[in-house]
Amino acid sequence: MFKTIVVPFDGSNPSENALQYAAELAREYGAKLILVHVLLRGTSVPVMQELAEEKGFLGEVADDLVDVETIPIATVAGVAAPMEVISDETLEKFGNLLLDRAQAEAKAAKDVRKRILDGDPAKAILDCVQEEHGDLLVIGSHGVGDLKSLLLGSVSHKLIEGSKCPCLVVK
Helix, strand or coil, X not given: CCCEEEEECCCCHXXXXXXXXXXXXXXXXXXXXXXXXXXXXXXXXXXXXXXXXXXXXXXXXXXXHHCCEEEEEEEECCEEEEEEECCHHHHHHHHHHHHHHHHHHCCCCCEEEEEEEXXXXXXXXXXXXXXXXXXXXEEECCCCCHHHHHHHCCHHHHHHHHCCCCEEEEC
């Protein structure tokens, strides 16, 4: 029934749960499992440090997450609000480490591939599903960007609305 299952992975609990469902479905149907990570642009350093610690690779990115550029992005009541800019290299390293952990957890699936994407998360994921000829998209109900999702609209919702293949949303 399913030949290619795509699962976006950001390390959040819902994406972990989606990964487990997707891996079992891939095993059951003999499907290829595509693990997708969109670079965590705009995610705060403390959130990334906490996630790296939970996943067991903080030591590998700790120095990279300390060496960030801070730029003012908005002025509120005369005070510039800072934004931390993490280098592309660090974001890619972080994403690869996350996907390495995810691949190890998806051992139920036999054919597991990884892809690092950049850009608008929903658009990048939907483009990837098209490129990979995905016939099932398994997504977590929300990810690490909850606050941003409230402001910009849920990535999960955009994926459901924009997907041309069936979607399974996992809490």
